[in-house]
Amino acid sequence: MFHLFNLTLKLNGFPMKEAIAEFEKIQSISDSDYESHSILKRKEIVEYHLKNNKSYQEFVGKSDFNTEVSGWNELPIMTKKEFQKPLSERLSNGFTTKNVYLNKTSGSSGDPFIFAKDKFCHALTWANIINQFGWFGIDFNSSLQARFYGIPLDFIGNTKERIKDFLKNSYRFTIFDLSDKILEKVLLKFQNKKFDYINGYTSSIVLFAKFLQKKNIVLTSVCPSLKCCVVTSEMLFEEDKLLMEKQFGVPVVNEYGASELDLIAFQNPQGEWQVNSETLFVEILDDNNNVLPNGKEGRIVITSLYNKAHPFIRYDIGDIGILDEKSTFKKPILKKLIGRTNDVAILPSGKKSPGLTFYYVTKSIIEDDGNVKEFVVKQTKIDTFDIEYVSQNKLTENQILNIEKAIATYLESGLTFTFTRKEKLERSKSGKLKQFISLIK
Numbered sequence: 001m002f003h004l005f006n007l008t009l010k011l012n013g014f015p016m017k018e019a020i021a022e023f024e025k026i027q028s029i030s031d032s033d034y035e036s037h038s039i040l041k042r043k044e045i046v047e048y049h050l051k052n053n054k055s056y057q058e059f060v061g062k063s064d065f066n067t068e069v070s071g072w073n074e075l076p077i078m079t080k081k082e083f084q085k086p087l088s089e090r091l092s093n094g095f096t097t098k099n100v101y102l103n104k105t106s107g108s109s110g111d112p113f114i115f116a117k118d119k120f121c122h123a124l125t126w127a128n129i130i131n132q133f134g135w136f137g138i139d140f141n142s143s144l145q146a147r148f149y150g151i152p153l154d155f156i157g158n159t160k161e162r163i164k165d166f167l168k169n170s171y172r173f174t175i176f177d178l179s180d181k182i183l184e185k186v187l188l189k190f191q192n193k194k195f196d197y198i199n200g201y202t203s204s205i206v207l208f209a210k211f212l213q214k215k216n217i218v219l220t221s222v223c224p225s226l227k228c229c230v231v232t233s234e235m236l237f238e239e240d241k242l243l244m245e246k247q248f249g250v251p252v253v254n255e256y257g258a259s260e261l262d263l264i265a266f267q268n269p270q271g272e273w274q275v276n277s278e279t280l281f282v283e284i285l286d287d288n289n290n291v292l293p294n295g296k297e298g299r300i301v302i303t304s305l306y307n308k309a310h311p312f313i314r315y316d317i318g319d320i321g322i323l324d325e326k327s328t329f330k331k332p333i334l335k336k337l338i339g340r341t342n343d344v345a346i347l348p349s350g351k352k353s354p355g356l357t358f359y360y361v362t363k364s365i366i367e368d369d370g371n372v373k374e375f376v377v378k379q380t381k382i383d384t385f386d387i388e389y390v391s392q393n394k395l396t397e398n399q400i401l402n403i404e405k406a407i408a409t410y411l412e413s414g415l416t417f418t419f420t421r422k423e424k425l426e427r428s429k430s431g432k433l434k435q436f437i438s439l440i441k
Contacts, residue, residue, distance in 0.1 A: 005140040008167045009126060014101075019123035023131065026278045034277070034330035041305040042072060042281055049311040053092040055085075056311045077289055077301060078315040080105075083113040087310075091116060095309040103259055115260040118309040124279050125262045132266040136228040136253060138197050143227075145170035146190065148200025148208070150432070171195075175204040176427065183211040187222070194225040198248070202234040203374060203433040205244065210373060212247040220249030230255050233432055235339065235356060237363065256337060258317055261304055265334040275323070275332035279306055282332060283314070284323055295325040297338060343436050348383045349412050355379070355436030361406045362387060365399065376425055379438040384416045394421055 009016050029037050046065050049056040057063055059082060065071060083090065087097065100116040117125070130140060137143075147170040165172050171193065173186055186208060198205060212219060220226050229248050232255040244252045254273060256265040261280060268274045275282050283291055284298040292298045300319045304312040324333035343355040358377045366372045366389065375389035387403075389395070404417060427433050 005168060009123070013119050014123040014126065015120055016123050016126065019120060019127045020130075023124060023127040023278060027131075029330070031328060031330045034328070038277070038281060038329050039072075042303060045303065045305055045307075045311075046072075046075065046313060048308055049092060049313065052094070052308070053090075053311055055090045056313070073291060075314050077285070078311070078313060080113060080318065083115065087114045087116060090310055092309055092311075100309045105258075105260055116310045117307050121279075121304070121307040121309070124306055128263055128276060128279055132263060133197075133230070135266075135269050136197070136230075136251065138227065140169065143169065143196035144194060144225075146193075146195040146198045146200075147172040148175050148198065148204040150175060150201075150427070170199075173200075175201065177424070178204060178207045179424075180211060183208060187212070187215075187217070190219060190223040190226075193223075195223055196225055196227050198226070198229040200231070201432055202231040202236050202240070203435075205229065205231055206240045207373060209240075209244040209247040213243065218247060218249045226250050228253055232257065235337070235359075235435060237360065239363075256334065258302075261302055261312060261315075261317070264300075264302065264317075265337075272324075273334040273337075275327070275334050277330055277332055279304065281305060282323070284321065285316075294323045294327050295335070297322045297336075339436075343438065345379050345436070345438060346382060346440060347412055348414065351412060353411055355438060357411060358385060358407065359435045361410050362403050365402050365406055366395070371395075374425060374433065376434065377436050379436075379440055381416075382440060383414065384418070386418045386420060388420045388422050388425060390422055390425060395419055 006016060026037075043065070050060065050063050050065055059078070060076060066074065087102075091097075091100070095116065095118060097116070100118055101122040102114065102116055104114045133140070145168065147165065149172060161172070171189065173189075174182075226248065228251045229244060230253045231244075236252075236254045241252045241254070251269075254265075254267045255263065256273070257263045263276050264280065264282065265273045265275045281303040283301045283303075284294075284296065285301050286292055286296075286298050297320060299316055300321045301314050301316050302312065303314055320338040322335040322338070324335040327333050339356045345353050345355045345358060347353060355377065358379075359375075362375070362377060366375060366387075371393050372389050372391040372395070375387055378386045378388065380386050400417070400419060404415075407415060407417075425433060
Protein backbone atom coordinates (compact mmCIF):
# COMPACT_ATOMS: atom_id res chain seq x y z
CA MET A 1 0.00 0.00 0.00
CA PHE A 2 1.27 3.49 -0.86
CA HIS A 3 1.74 5.31 2.48
CA LEU A 4 0.88 8.84 1.36
CA PHE A 5 0.43 10.20 4.89
CA ASN A 6 3.87 9.00 6.07
CA LEU A 7 5.44 10.30 2.85
CA THR A 8 3.86 13.74 3.36
CA LEU A 9 5.35 14.02 6.87
CA LYS A 10 8.75 12.93 5.57
CA LEU A 11 8.70 15.44 2.68
CA ASN A 12 7.88 18.20 5.19
CA GLY A 13 11.10 17.40 7.04
CA PHE A 14 9.66 15.57 10.05
CA PRO A 15 11.98 12.67 11.08
CA MET A 16 9.20 10.16 11.71
CA LYS A 17 11.40 7.04 11.81
CA GLU A 18 13.54 8.50 14.60
CA ALA A 19 10.51 9.91 16.43
CA ILE A 20 8.63 6.60 16.41
CA ALA A 21 11.75 4.82 17.69
CA GLU A 22 12.09 7.38 20.51
CA PHE A 23 8.39 7.14 21.34
CA GLU A 24 8.58 3.34 21.60
CA LYS A 25 11.69 3.67 23.79
CA ILE A 26 9.79 5.98 26.18
CA GLN A 27 6.85 3.55 26.30
CA SER A 28 9.17 0.69 27.23
CA ILE A 29 10.31 2.41 30.47
CA SER A 30 8.92 0.53 33.47
CA ASP A 31 6.41 2.02 35.91
CA SER A 32 9.00 1.93 38.69
CA ASP A 33 11.54 3.92 36.65
CA TYR A 34 9.10 6.40 35.14
CA GLU A 35 9.23 9.05 37.89
CA SER A 36 13.04 9.25 37.55
CA HIS A 37 12.68 9.48 33.77
CA SER A 38 10.13 12.31 34.12
CA ILE A 39 12.39 14.27 36.50
CA LEU A 40 15.35 13.83 34.15
CA LYS A 41 13.43 15.03 31.05
CA ARG A 42 12.13 18.09 32.94
CA LYS A 43 15.67 18.90 34.13
CA GLU A 44 17.04 18.56 30.59
CA ILE A 45 14.45 20.82 28.92
CA VAL A 46 14.76 23.56 31.57
CA GLU A 47 18.56 23.54 31.44
CA TYR A 48 18.42 23.62 27.62
CA HIS A 49 16.23 26.72 27.50
CA LEU A 50 18.12 28.49 30.32
CA LYS A 51 21.27 28.02 28.24
CA ASN A 52 19.86 28.63 24.74
CA ASN A 53 16.78 30.84 25.04
CA LYS A 54 17.28 34.48 26.00
CA SER A 55 13.55 35.09 26.40
CA TYR A 56 13.23 32.21 28.89
CA GLN A 57 16.36 33.33 30.77
CA GLU A 58 14.79 36.77 31.23
CA PHE A 59 11.47 35.24 32.26
CA VAL A 60 13.03 32.99 34.93
CA GLY A 61 15.46 35.72 36.01
CA LYS A 62 18.49 33.42 36.32
CA SER A 63 20.54 31.04 34.24
CA ASP A 64 20.98 28.20 36.75
CA PHE A 65 18.45 25.62 37.87
CA ASN A 66 18.10 23.71 41.15
CA THR A 67 17.70 20.11 39.99
CA GLU A 68 15.85 19.06 43.15
CA VAL A 69 12.05 18.71 43.00
CA SER A 70 11.72 21.83 45.17
CA GLY A 71 13.61 23.77 42.49
CA TRP A 72 11.06 22.67 39.90
CA ASN A 73 8.22 24.03 42.05
CA GLU A 74 9.99 27.40 42.22
CA LEU A 75 9.99 27.82 38.43
CA PRO A 76 7.56 30.60 37.39
CA ILE A 77 4.33 29.73 35.60
CA MET A 78 4.14 30.71 31.93
CA THR A 79 0.87 32.04 30.50
CA LYS A 80 -0.27 33.04 27.02
CA LYS A 81 0.58 36.67 27.86
CA GLU A 82 4.28 35.74 27.90
CA PHE A 83 3.95 34.92 24.19
CA GLN A 84 2.48 38.25 23.08
CA LYS A 85 5.72 39.33 21.43
CA PRO A 86 7.37 38.52 18.09
CA LEU A 87 8.21 34.83 17.62
CA SER A 88 11.79 35.75 16.62
CA GLU A 89 12.34 36.99 20.19
CA ARG A 90 11.08 33.70 21.64
CA LEU A 91 13.04 31.15 19.57
CA SER A 92 16.04 29.31 20.99
CA ASN A 93 19.53 29.66 19.54
CA GLY A 94 19.91 27.88 16.20
CA PHE A 95 16.22 28.03 15.33
CA THR A 96 14.60 30.35 12.81
CA THR A 97 11.17 30.50 11.20
CA LYS A 98 12.73 28.56 8.29
CA ASN A 99 13.72 25.40 10.20
CA VAL A 100 10.80 24.87 12.59
CA TYR A 101 7.14 23.87 12.46
CA LEU A 102 5.02 27.04 12.69
CA ASN A 103 1.37 27.42 13.60
CA LYS A 104 -1.02 29.75 15.38
CA THR A 105 -3.33 29.01 18.32
CA SER A 106 -7.07 29.38 17.75
CA GLY A 107 -7.42 32.32 20.13
CA SER A 108 -10.35 30.76 21.96
CA SER A 109 -8.76 32.00 25.19
CA GLY A 110 -8.60 35.58 23.89
CA ASP A 111 -4.79 35.53 23.55
CA PRO A 112 -3.86 33.97 20.18
CA PHE A 113 -0.17 33.68 19.34
CA ILE A 114 2.17 32.15 16.77
CA PHE A 115 4.27 29.30 18.13
CA ALA A 116 7.05 27.02 16.94
CA LYS A 117 8.12 23.42 17.47
CA ASP A 118 11.38 21.92 16.32
CA LYS A 119 10.90 19.27 13.64
CA PHE A 120 11.74 16.33 15.92
CA CYS A 121 9.32 17.53 18.61
CA HIS A 122 6.50 17.81 16.07
CA ALA A 123 7.37 14.37 14.68
CA LEU A 124 6.97 13.03 18.24
CA THR A 125 3.54 14.67 18.35
CA TRP A 126 2.56 12.69 15.27
CA ALA A 127 4.07 9.50 16.72
CA ASN A 128 1.81 10.01 19.74
CA ILE A 129 -1.31 10.72 17.64
CA ILE A 130 -0.66 7.68 15.42
CA ASN A 131 -0.28 5.53 18.54
CA GLN A 132 -3.49 6.76 20.22
CA PHE A 133 -5.69 6.43 17.14
CA GLY A 134 -4.18 2.99 16.61
CA TRP A 135 -5.91 1.89 19.84
CA PHE A 136 -9.15 1.96 17.82
CA GLY A 137 -7.84 0.38 14.63
CA ILE A 138 -7.24 3.67 12.78
CA ASP A 139 -4.31 3.92 10.33
CA PHE A 140 -3.84 7.40 8.84
CA ASN A 141 -2.40 5.89 5.65
CA SER A 142 -5.49 3.83 4.87
CA SER A 143 -8.41 4.82 7.14
CA LEU A 144 -10.91 7.26 5.60
CA GLN A 145 -11.92 10.10 7.91
CA ALA A 146 -15.28 11.91 7.98
CA ARG A 147 -14.13 15.33 9.16
CA PHE A 148 -16.52 17.77 10.88
CA TYR A 149 -14.36 20.91 11.04
CA GLY A 150 -14.51 24.52 9.99
CA ILE A 151 -12.81 25.55 6.75
CA PRO A 152 -11.78 28.93 5.28
CA LEU A 153 -14.32 30.11 2.74
CA ASP A 154 -11.89 32.13 0.60
CA PHE A 155 -10.56 30.32 -2.48
CA ILE A 156 -6.86 30.05 -1.48
CA GLY A 157 -7.53 29.06 2.15
CA ASN A 158 -10.22 26.61 1.10
CA THR A 159 -7.99 25.01 -1.55
CA LYS A 160 -5.09 24.60 0.91
CA GLU A 161 -7.31 22.83 3.43
CA ARG A 162 -8.82 20.57 0.77
CA ILE A 163 -5.31 19.52 -0.32
CA LYS A 164 -4.42 18.78 3.32
CA ASP A 165 -7.61 16.71 3.62
CA PHE A 166 -6.63 14.72 0.55
CA LEU A 167 -3.17 14.00 1.99
CA LYS A 168 -4.74 13.00 5.33
CA ASN A 169 -7.22 10.70 3.58
CA SER A 170 -10.22 12.65 4.87
CA TYR A 171 -13.46 14.10 3.55
CA ARG A 172 -14.50 17.37 5.18
CA PHE A 173 -18.09 18.37 5.84
CA THR A 174 -18.75 22.11 6.09
CA ILE A 175 -20.17 22.77 9.55
CA PHE A 176 -21.37 26.36 9.21
CA ASP A 177 -24.78 25.15 7.99
CA LEU A 178 -26.07 21.97 9.63
CA SER A 179 -29.74 22.26 8.71
CA ASP A 180 -31.70 19.04 8.07
CA LYS A 181 -31.38 19.67 4.33
CA ILE A 182 -27.56 19.69 4.59
CA LEU A 183 -27.49 16.75 7.01
CA GLU A 184 -29.45 14.69 4.46
CA LYS A 185 -26.50 15.19 2.10
CA VAL A 186 -24.07 14.23 4.88
CA LEU A 187 -26.01 11.01 5.46
CA LEU A 188 -25.98 10.26 1.73
CA LYS A 189 -22.17 10.63 1.73
CA PHE A 190 -21.93 8.05 4.55
CA GLN A 191 -24.06 5.69 2.45
CA ASN A 192 -21.71 6.09 -0.52
CA LYS A 193 -18.28 6.18 1.16
CA LYS A 194 -16.55 3.62 3.39
CA PHE A 195 -15.64 5.92 6.27
CA ASP A 196 -13.54 4.33 9.03
CA TYR A 197 -13.97 7.07 11.62
CA ILE A 198 -15.55 10.43 12.39
CA ASN A 199 -13.41 13.28 13.77
CA GLY A 200 -14.34 16.85 14.61
CA TYR A 201 -16.01 19.40 16.84
CA THR A 202 -18.33 17.94 19.45
CA SER A 203 -21.31 20.26 18.91
CA SER A 204 -21.44 19.62 15.16
CA ILE A 205 -21.27 15.86 15.53
CA VAL A 206 -23.95 15.94 18.26
CA LEU A 207 -26.26 17.73 15.78
CA PHE A 208 -25.70 14.94 13.27
CA ALA A 209 -26.51 12.34 15.96
CA LYS A 210 -29.76 14.16 16.81
CA PHE A 211 -30.66 14.21 13.12
CA LEU A 212 -30.12 10.43 12.93
CA GLN A 213 -32.18 9.95 16.10
CA LYS A 214 -35.07 11.84 14.53
CA LYS A 215 -34.88 9.60 11.46
CA ASN A 216 -34.44 6.49 13.63
CA ILE A 217 -31.20 5.54 11.81
CA VAL A 218 -28.10 3.91 13.30
CA LEU A 219 -25.16 5.07 11.18
CA THR A 220 -23.41 1.67 11.00
CA SER A 221 -26.52 0.28 9.28
CA VAL A 222 -25.70 2.47 6.26
CA CYS A 223 -21.91 2.72 6.80
CA PRO A 224 -20.76 -0.62 8.30
CA SER A 225 -17.05 0.25 7.87
CA LEU A 226 -17.27 2.83 10.70
CA LYS A 227 -15.02 1.98 13.70
CA CYS A 228 -15.15 4.96 16.06
CA CYS A 229 -15.92 8.67 16.49
CA VAL A 230 -13.33 11.07 17.96
CA VAL A 231 -14.60 14.40 19.29
CA THR A 232 -12.41 17.35 20.16
CA SER A 233 -12.14 21.10 20.92
CA GLU A 234 -15.45 21.43 22.81
CA MET A 235 -16.91 19.96 26.00
CA LEU A 236 -18.36 16.45 25.73
CA PHE A 237 -21.29 15.81 28.08
CA GLU A 238 -22.13 12.27 29.13
CA GLU A 239 -25.67 12.32 27.70
CA ASP A 240 -24.35 13.56 24.34
CA LYS A 241 -21.78 10.78 24.33
CA LEU A 242 -24.47 8.17 25.00
CA LEU A 243 -26.65 9.62 22.22
CA MET A 244 -23.78 9.53 19.70
CA GLU A 245 -22.78 5.98 20.61
CA LYS A 246 -26.39 4.86 20.20
CA GLN A 247 -26.93 6.62 16.84
CA PHE A 248 -23.49 5.90 15.35
CA GLY A 249 -23.17 2.33 16.65
CA VAL A 250 -19.47 2.82 17.50
CA PRO A 251 -17.39 4.00 20.52
CA VAL A 252 -17.14 7.77 21.00
CA VAL A 253 -13.60 8.79 21.96
CA ASN A 254 -12.92 12.05 23.80
CA GLU A 255 -9.78 13.90 22.75
CA TYR A 256 -8.21 16.84 24.62
CA GLY A 257 -5.32 18.64 22.98
CA ALA A 258 -3.64 21.94 22.27
CA SER A 259 -2.00 22.78 18.97
CA GLU A 260 0.99 24.43 20.68
CA LEU A 261 1.64 21.29 22.74
CA ASP A 262 0.34 17.90 21.64
CA LEU A 263 -2.51 15.53 22.41
CA ILE A 264 -2.95 16.12 26.16
CA ALA A 265 -5.40 13.31 26.91
CA PHE A 266 -7.10 10.66 24.81
CA GLN A 267 -9.76 8.21 25.94
CA ASN A 268 -8.36 4.69 25.89
CA PRO A 269 -10.36 1.53 25.04
CA GLN A 270 -11.02 1.01 28.78
CA GLY A 271 -12.87 4.35 28.89
CA GLU A 272 -10.15 6.18 30.85
CA TRP A 273 -9.03 9.66 29.75
CA GLN A 274 -5.34 8.78 29.56
CA VAL A 275 -2.94 11.72 29.83
CA ASN A 276 0.06 11.90 27.51
CA SER A 277 3.07 11.29 29.78
CA GLU A 278 5.41 10.49 26.87
CA THR A 279 5.96 14.03 25.58
CA LEU A 280 4.27 16.17 28.27
CA PHE A 281 4.32 16.63 32.05
CA VAL A 282 0.92 17.67 33.43
CA GLU A 283 0.40 19.31 36.83
CA ILE A 284 -2.69 20.58 38.65
CA LEU A 285 -2.04 23.80 40.60
CA ASP A 286 -4.08 25.96 42.97
CA ASP A 287 -4.42 29.75 42.71
CA ASN A 288 -1.12 30.18 44.58
CA ASN A 289 0.77 27.87 42.19
CA ASN A 290 1.00 25.05 44.73
CA VAL A 291 0.86 21.52 43.30
CA LEU A 292 -2.43 19.85 44.26
CA PRO A 293 -2.77 16.15 45.09
CA ASN A 294 -4.59 13.89 42.64
CA GLY A 295 -8.35 14.19 43.04
CA LYS A 296 -8.28 17.95 43.66
CA GLU A 297 -9.57 20.52 41.14
CA GLY A 298 -7.18 23.18 39.86
CA ARG A 299 -5.45 24.86 36.92
CA ILE A 300 -3.93 22.59 34.30
CA VAL A 301 -0.24 23.45 33.85
CA ILE A 302 1.79 21.63 31.20
CA THR A 303 5.46 21.23 30.26
CA SER A 304 6.49 20.20 26.77
CA LEU A 305 9.44 17.88 27.42
CA TYR A 306 10.92 17.85 23.92
CA ASN A 307 10.34 21.27 22.32
CA LYS A 308 13.79 22.84 22.01
CA ALA A 309 12.72 25.56 19.57
CA HIS A 310 10.28 27.27 21.95
CA PRO A 311 9.80 26.87 25.72
CA PHE A 312 6.48 25.69 27.11
CA ILE A 313 7.61 25.05 30.68
CA ARG A 314 5.00 25.04 33.45
CA TYR A 315 2.61 26.60 30.94
CA ASP A 316 -0.87 27.47 32.22
CA ILE A 317 -3.04 26.40 29.32
CA GLY A 318 -6.10 28.19 30.74
CA ASP A 319 -8.14 25.09 31.64
CA ILE A 320 -9.40 23.68 34.95
CA GLY A 321 -9.35 19.96 35.64
CA ILE A 322 -8.78 17.06 38.02
CA LEU A 323 -6.30 14.18 37.81
CA ASP A 324 -7.66 10.84 39.02
CA GLU A 325 -6.47 9.50 42.37
CA LYS A 326 -5.30 6.29 40.66
CA SER A 327 -2.91 8.22 38.37
CA THR A 328 0.74 7.17 38.19
CA PHE A 329 3.72 8.96 36.62
CA LYS A 330 3.57 6.63 33.62
CA LYS A 331 -0.21 6.56 33.33
CA PRO A 332 -1.89 9.75 34.58
CA ILE A 333 -5.69 9.77 34.15
CA LEU A 334 -7.70 12.96 33.62
CA LYS A 335 -10.72 12.49 35.86
CA LYS A 336 -12.53 15.62 34.73
CA LEU A 337 -12.06 18.64 32.47
CA ILE A 338 -14.18 21.40 33.96
CA GLY A 339 -13.67 24.22 31.47
CA ARG A 340 -11.56 27.23 30.73
CA THR A 341 -10.43 29.60 33.47
CA ASN A 342 -11.81 32.54 31.46
CA ASP A 343 -15.25 30.88 31.26
CA VAL A 344 -16.12 31.81 34.83
CA ALA A 345 -19.39 33.54 35.74
CA ILE A 346 -19.14 36.09 38.55
CA LEU A 347 -22.50 36.34 40.34
CA PRO A 348 -24.09 39.21 42.35
CA SER A 349 -23.28 37.45 45.66
CA GLY A 350 -19.59 37.43 44.71
CA LYS A 351 -19.69 33.71 44.01
CA LYS A 352 -17.61 32.48 41.09
CA SER A 353 -18.94 29.54 39.12
CA PRO A 354 -17.68 27.79 35.97
CA GLY A 355 -19.86 29.13 33.15
CA LEU A 356 -20.49 25.61 31.93
CA THR A 357 -22.51 25.02 35.13
CA PHE A 358 -25.22 27.27 33.61
CA TYR A 359 -24.97 25.42 30.34
CA TYR A 360 -25.08 22.01 32.00
CA VAL A 361 -28.06 22.76 34.30
CA THR A 362 -29.98 24.36 31.44
CA LYS A 363 -29.12 21.47 29.12
CA SER A 364 -30.60 18.89 31.50
CA ILE A 365 -34.01 20.56 31.15
CA ILE A 366 -34.01 22.25 27.77
CA GLU A 367 -33.29 19.14 25.66
CA ASP A 368 -35.58 16.63 27.38
CA ASP A 369 -38.18 16.57 24.62
CA GLY A 370 -35.72 16.74 21.69
CA ASN A 371 -37.17 20.11 20.61
CA VAL A 372 -34.00 22.17 21.16
CA LYS A 373 -31.11 21.34 18.82
CA GLU A 374 -28.40 23.45 20.44
CA PHE A 375 -27.95 26.57 22.56
CA VAL A 376 -25.43 28.91 24.18
CA VAL A 377 -25.52 30.85 27.44
CA LYS A 378 -24.23 34.46 27.47
CA GLN A 379 -23.65 36.51 30.60
CA THR A 380 -24.45 40.09 29.58
CA LYS A 381 -24.53 41.69 33.07
CA ILE A 382 -23.53 40.45 36.51
CA ASP A 383 -27.10 39.27 37.13
CA THR A 384 -28.34 38.81 33.55
CA PHE A 385 -27.98 35.86 31.18
CA ASP A 386 -29.18 35.51 27.61
CA ILE A 387 -29.88 31.97 26.39
CA GLU A 388 -29.84 31.72 22.60
CA TYR A 389 -31.26 28.51 21.18
CA VAL A 390 -32.19 26.75 17.94
CA SER A 391 -35.39 24.70 18.08
CA GLN A 392 -38.39 23.43 16.16
CA ASN A 393 -40.75 25.15 18.59
CA LYS A 394 -40.43 28.05 20.97
CA LEU A 395 -39.68 27.17 24.61
CA THR A 396 -42.77 26.96 26.79
CA GLU A 397 -43.24 29.09 29.89
CA ASN A 398 -43.07 25.91 31.97
CA GLN A 399 -39.66 24.99 30.51
CA ILE A 400 -38.35 28.50 31.19
CA LEU A 401 -39.66 28.36 34.76
CA ASN A 402 -37.96 24.98 35.33
CA ILE A 403 -34.63 26.33 34.03
CA GLU A 404 -34.81 29.33 36.36
CA LYS A 405 -35.70 27.08 39.33
CA ALA A 406 -32.82 24.69 38.59
CA ILE A 407 -30.27 27.50 38.32
CA ALA A 408 -31.55 29.04 41.59
CA THR A 409 -31.06 25.62 43.25
CA TYR A 410 -27.59 24.92 41.87
CA LEU A 411 -26.20 28.47 41.84
CA GLU A 412 -28.21 31.32 43.34
CA SER A 413 -31.58 33.05 43.08
CA GLY A 414 -32.35 36.55 41.83
CA LEU A 415 -30.81 36.13 38.38
CA THR A 416 -32.52 37.43 35.23
CA PHE A 417 -32.82 35.38 32.03
CA THR A 418 -33.84 36.24 28.50
CA PHE A 419 -34.50 33.51 25.93
CA THR A 420 -33.85 34.22 22.27
CA ARG A 421 -34.82 31.73 19.58
CA LYS A 422 -32.45 31.76 16.57
CA GLU A 423 -32.33 30.18 13.12
CA LYS A 424 -28.70 29.25 13.77
CA LEU A 425 -26.06 30.07 16.36
CA GLU A 426 -22.98 32.17 15.76
CA ARG A 427 -19.79 30.13 15.54
CA SER A 428 -16.16 31.25 15.52
CA LYS A 429 -14.28 31.51 12.23
CA SER A 430 -12.94 28.00 12.82
CA GLY A 431 -16.47 26.67 13.29
CA LYS A 432 -16.28 26.06 17.03
CA LEU A 433 -19.33 26.69 19.20
CA LYS A 434 -18.57 28.32 22.55
CA GLN A 435 -21.21 27.03 24.95
CA PHE A 436 -20.76 29.76 27.57
CA ILE A 437 -19.63 33.33 26.93
CA SER A 438 -19.13 36.03 29.56
CA LEU A 439 -19.39 39.60 28.24
CA ILE A 440 -18.47 41.02 31.67
CA LYS A 441 -15.15 42.86 31.63
